[in-house]
Amino acid sequence: MAVPQKPKTRWHIAVFLAPAVLVYTAVMIYPLFNTLRLSLFSEVDQTRIWVGLQNFRTLFGDAIWSEQFWNALANNAWFFVIHMLVQNPIGIALAAILSSPRLRFSAFYRTAIFIPTILSFVIVGFAWKLILSPIWGIAPGMLDAIGLKFLYQPWLGKEEYALTTLSLVSVWQYVGIPMMLIYAALLSIPDEILEAAECDGITGISAFWKIKLPLILPSIGIISVLTFVANFNAFDLIYAAQGALAGPDFATDILGTFMYRTFFGFQLQLGDPHMGSAIASAMFGIILIGVCIYLFGIQRRLRNYQFYGQLNAQSSSDNSQHDRRTCDPGYIYGDRAVSGICHPDQQFQKPSRDLS
Amino acid sequence: MKKSTLIGAMLATSVLAGAASAQDVTLTIESWRNDDLAIWLDEIIPAFEAANTGIKLNFTPSAPAEYNAVLNSKLDAGSAGDIITCRPFDASLALYEAGHLADISDLGGMANFSPVAKSGWSTDDASVQFCVPMASVIHGFIYNADAFEELGIEVPTTEAEFFAALDTIKEDGSYIPMAMGTNDQWEAATMGYNNIGPNYWKGEEGRLALLAGAQSLTVEGWVAPYRQLARRGAYLGDGYEAQTYPDSQNIFTLGRAAIYPTGSWEISGFNNLVDFEMGAFYPPVQNAGDTCYISDHTDIGIGMNAATANSEAAITFLNWVASSEFSTIFANALPGFFPLSNASVDLEDPLAQEFISWRDACESSIRSTYQILSRGTPNLENDTWNASVAVIKGDESPEDAGARLQEGLASWYAPQQ
Numbered sequence: 001m002a003v004p005q006k007p008k009t010r011w012h013i014a015v016f017l018a019p020a021v022l023v024y025t026a027v028m029i030y031p032l033f034n035t036l037r038l039s040l041f042s043e044v045d046q047t048r049i050w051v052g053l054q055n056f057r058t059l060f061g062d063a064i065w066s067e068q069f070w071n072a073l074a075n076n077a078w079f080f081v082i083h084m085l086v087q088n089p090i091g092i093a094l095a096a097i098l099s100s101p102r103l104r105f106s107a108f109y110r111t112a113i114f115i116p117t118i119l120s121f122v123i124v125g126f127a128w129k130l131i132l133s134p135i136w137g138i139a140p141g142m143l144d145a146i147g148l149k150f151l152y153q154p155w156l157g158k159e160e161y162a163l164t165t166l167s168l169v170s171v172w173q174y175v176g177i178p179m180m181l182i183y184a185a186l187l188s189i190p191d192e193i194l195e196a197a198e199c200d201g202i203t204g205i206s207a208f209w210k211i212k213l214p215l216i217l218p219s220i221g222i223i224s225v226l227t228f229v230a231n232f233n234a235f236d237l238i239y240a241a242q243g244a245l246a247g248p249d250f251a252t253d254i255l256g257t258f259m260y261r262t263f264f265g266f267q268l269q270l271g272d273p274h275m276g277s278a279i280a281s282a283m284f285g286i287i288l289i290g291v292c293i294y295l296f297g298i299q300r301r302l303r304n305y306q307f308y309g310q311l312n313a314q315s316s317s318d319n320s321q322h323d324r325r326t327c328d329p330g331y332i333y334g335d336r337a338v339s340g341i342c343h344p345d346q347q348f349q350k351p352s353r354d355l356s
Numbered sequence: 357m358k359k360s361t362l363i364g365a366m367l368a369t370s371v372l373a374g375a376a377s378a379q380d381v382t383l384t385i386e387s388w389r390n391d392d393l394a395i396w397l398d399e400i401i402p403a404f405e406a407a408n409t410g411i412k413l414n415f416t417p418s419a420p421a422e423y424n425a426v427l428n429s430k431l432d433a434g435s436a437g438d439i440i441t442c443r444p445f446d447a448s449l450a451l452y453e454a455g456h457l458a459d460i461s462d463l464g465g466m467a468n469f470s471p472v473a474k475s476g477w478s479t480d481d482a483s484v485q486f487c488v489p490m491a492s493v494i495h496g497f498i499y500n501a502d503a504f505e506e507l508g509i510e511v512p513t514t515e516a517e518f519f520a521a522l523d524t525i526k527e528d529g530s531y532i533p534m535a536m537g538t539n540d541q542w543e544a545a546t547m548g549y550n551n552i553g554p555n556y557w558k559g560e561e562g563r564l565a566l567l568a569g570a571q572s573l574t575v576e577g578w579v580a581p582y583r584q585l586a587r588r589g590a591y592l593g594d595g596y597e598a599q600t601y602p603d604s605q606n607i608f609t610l611g612r613a614a615i616y617p618t619g620s621w622e623i624s625g626f627n628n629l630v631d632f633e634m635g636a637f638y639p640p641v642q643n644a645g646d647t648c649y650i651s652d653h654t655d656i657g658i659g660m661n662a663a664t665a666n667s668e669a670a671i672t673f674l675n676w677v678a679s680s681e682f683s684t685i686f687a688n689a690l691p692g693f694f695p696l697s698n699a700s701v702d703l704e705d706p707l708a709q710e711f712i713s714w715r716d717a718c719e720s721s722i723r724s725t726y727q728i729l730s731r732g733t734p735n736l737e738n739d740t741w742n743a744s745v746a747v748i749k750g751d752e753s754p755e756d757a758g759a760r761l762q763e764g765l766a767s768w769y770a771p772q773q
Contacts, residue, residue: 046454064734064767134595135603157539157597159751247541248597249742249751264425267542268730268737270450271425 032284039277055278069279071250072258073286075163079254080231082167083174088223090171091178092216096208098179099186110183114176121173125240128169132156156241159251166252170237174230178223185219186212218299225294232287235260255283381669382412384437386430388423389656395689403685404676411669431456431661438664439673442487442657444476445726452479452486458662461485463671465678472560472720473696475727476654487657488678491686491693494620494711495551495651501633503531503614511637515584518640522591525614533591535613537599544585544744545737547617550723552639553581554649559721567728569771573762574755582747582754589748597749619653620711623692627705636710638718652720654696732768739764 042051059065094113098106116124132139134154143152155165189212197203197211235256238246244266246253261269263276385396396415404413416437418426424447430436431451440457442448451457460466461484466474469489477487504511504521507528512518525533538544557563557577565571571578593599593607608616609629616622626634641648658677660670676682680699687695691705694712703709730737739761746752752760766772 064764129600132598133603134598135593135607140595154595154598157537157595157599243540245541245738245741247539247745248749249746266738268446268726269733269735270446270731271428 035277035280036284038274039281042274043272051274055275056282059275059278059282065275068250068253068258069282072253072255075252076232076234076254078163079167079170079234080228082164083171083227083231084224086168087171087175088178088220088227091175091223092182092220094175094179095182095186096212098183110179113179116173117176119173121236122240124169124173125237128172129156129241132165157248159248162242162248163252166238166241169241170234173237177226181219181223182216185216189215221294221299225291228290228294229287232283232290255279255286259283380410380412381666382414383439383666383669383673384414384416385439385441385658386423386427386437387415387417387441388420388443389441390417390419392690393417395686399685399689400682403681404673407681408672408676411672413673427451431663434663436661436663438661438666438670440487440659440661441490442477442659444654444657446728446731448477448487448657448659449479452484456662457486458660458664458667459484459486460488460660460671460674463488463674463678465675468678468680468697468699470696470698472722473654475722477657477659480728487659488674489654489696490658490677491656491690492652492696493655493693494714495547495653496618496620496636496638496711496714497551498608498616498618498622498626498634498636498707500531500608500611500614501635503611503632504635507531507614511635512640513637514644515640515642519587522615526591532593532607532613533615534588535604535608535616536588536592537596537601537604538745538748539598539603540601541741541745543601543604544748545741546723547619548585548588548748549581549740549744550651550653550725551617551619552584553578553724554651554719554721555639555641555646556580557724558647559649559719563721563724563727566724567771569773572772573765574758579754579758582743582757585744585747586750586754589750592748619651620692620694620708621655623705623707623711624690627691627707634707636707638714648714648718649721650714650718651723652694652715653722653726656693729765729769732765734764734767736761736765 039055040050040052041048042055043049059069094109097103098110100106103109131137132155134140134152134157140149140152143149153161155161193215194207194211197207202210233256234254238252238254238257239260242252244257244261246257259276259279260266262272262279265271393415396413401413401415405411414437424443427436427440428451431454436456440451442451442457448457452459463485465488466485471482473489473492474485475482476489478485499511503509503525507524509521509524510517512521522533525531536543536547554562557566557571562571562577566573566578573579589596593613599607604613604616605622605625607613609626611630611632638648638650658674660667660674664670678697680697680701683695683697683699683701686693687701687708688704691703691708692711694708695701703712725737725740743752743757743761747754747757762772
């Protein structure tokens with residue numbers, strides 16, 4: 001009795017997508033492409049002219065411009081390195097401690113550590129400037145009280161310390177983000193796995209290194225990418241603490257402040273939207289390359305490592321009823337409901353993306 | 357029923373309001389001087405409106421650091437006010453060239469200003485004037501007179517006396533000899549280099565020679581001020597590398613420092629803050645009897661939006677700004693911002709009187725980097741900030757700093773090539 005029906009035009013898909021697509025296009029996609037377009041122009045005698053890649057040639061070829069650019073890029077890289085070496089390990093450690101069931105007041109610690117993240121960068125920049133100030137700050141007094149006054153330096157004013165100091169201030173502010181993400185990942189590890197490990201005698205700290213850490217590696221990867229993108233887009237803290245000239249002697253100049261200075265001008269320097277767009281495009285390129293390296297190089301290897309490496313090595317030593325070699329731990333990890341269901345004949349399943 | 361009455365009432369009021377405003381022309385004034393809002397509202401606007409019925413003024417300042425960007429976007433969008441407060445030199449010149457500022461060379465009141473005063477807001481060949489000069493600031497040193505008396509120091513007039521005074525204060529130890537930091541950078545350049553510099557490059561003579569390419573930044577007149585700055589590091593407070601401009605202001609007004617290299621714009625703010633006697637001296641000369649030169653820098657101008665619909669009212673207002681009536685109100689309301697007009701003005705503030713008296717005793721000049729020389733990349737003004745800091749910290753020798761700046765300038769400025 002079935003009457004062949006013409007497939008209906010499913011309007012609701014377009015309707016429901018429209019708000020997000022329109023807003024995203026208006027505030028993200030259009031400005032992005034317009035910036036890229038703007039970087040190919042220049043202004044001569046009040047008229048905008050097409051110059052092709054000339055702005056980029058100036059940026060990378062002209063000694064004055066390229067020196068500033070590489071300085072900003074190197075500073076930015078250092079800013080990122082500090083975050084990766086300090087912020088993320090501390091965040092992971094805090095999350096591991098917080099997820100320990102024996103810790104009391106963990107909700108309080110969690111909130112206290114997360115609060116700086118929701119503060120405005122202006123407040124953070126200003127508060128730390130005051131704390132570290134040689135004149136009014138409490139840092140010299142506190143060091144003096146424990147007899148370490150000789151360690152005090154006007155950190156924000158010295159070329160060799162300023163960038164590291166500001167990076168650490170930024171770490172202090174944002175350490176809550178990796179902590180929360182890792183904390184969530186740790187909570188989602190199925191108890192069965194940990195119990196199984198316990199049966200094999202893997203407990204305490206070695207359970208963290210051998211079981212939990214491999215399972216949260218994808219989260220760490222995501223955090224690394226988020227850190228990378230945020231750091232190479234950073235601007236606010238440096239601007240709030242050191243101003244657009246990113247002193248002392250451009251020691252804290254990162255791509256964001258360099259772009260701001262060029263685009264909007266500073267003091268007597270008139271703004272040059274076209275060179276500014278060229279720098280913004282270069283930043284976009286750098287971030288794009290970085291994210292691609294992660295997506296195509298690292299994320300894939302992370303997952304493979306997780307499948308064949310750690311867990312298989314462990315499961316092969318115990319003769320469990322399931323042949324774990326053909327199970328997909330990513331599958332287990334990603335979805336509790338199907339954990340433990342394994343089909344000996346099944347080939348390795350490629351987990352769909354959203355499982356991680 | 358009730359609703360429609362309400363709407364009717366609203367319509368009626370808006371029509372009435374429209375009719376009322378049609379009688380008066382309202383001029384909106386764009387400015388970065390949000391510090392002066394009270395003075396405009398309480399003194400300047402009432403005085404003008406009393407003398408010019410039918411014209412209302414609406415003073416709408418924005419934050420200084422954002423002004424240029426905000427103004428540019430408003431002008432491009434056509435939503436800027438009728439009257440534009442003008443930054444000196446290139447920022448305003450660019451607005452004129454883009455057709456945003458009207459040519460007001462023929463304004464009657466323009467006769468009250470000297471060529472140096474007008475230089476901040478005219479085209480390079482001085483043929484077109486696009487803003488009325490409104491105020492200048494004078495550089496010098498403010499000192500804690502109580503501290504000077506306590507330590508028995510005379511006000512220094514020469515370099516040698518100046519450093520002797522600094523040594524005395526340092527030996528005594530109860531005051532920081534000089535309140536200056538290098539964190540914000542502009543302090544070192546504006547209050548350091550451009551403050552004392554005119555004595556060495558002989559004011560306008562050296563500045564114009566530099567513009568013409570007859571002198572370079574590596575000659576003695578331009579390097580010597582750096583040599584002076586290099587000696588300052590020893591007299592600044594602990595941790596001066598991280599000391600900001602507000603820190604310096606606070607250190608001085610709290611009475612912790614004896615000498616503060618600065619400009620006259622601080623006067624009105626400081627008057628309310630200090631509980632000691634303040635004095636001022638002009639930058640010490642090299643040898644006793646030398647002519648002194650001061651930086652009497654054109655700082656604020658005021659012009660007309662070329663797209664304004666109320667140009668007649670705007671011209672009336674600009675002529676009033678050029679008059680001595682405005683100068684007197686402005687100068688006394690804001691001691692430290694000195695009117696640029698030739699009309700004589702009576703100042704009441706003693707510190708402001710001291711500053712303005714140097715106009716008779718010394719030769720006036722403006723900051724060296726402001727006219728034309730900061731047009732290219734690298735920007736000479738920004739480089740001067742950087743070099744002044746490096747020299748004070750001892751990271752760069754005065755000669756190297758001069759050579760570096762010269763190289764940067766010569767890279768784009770034809771007369772220096």
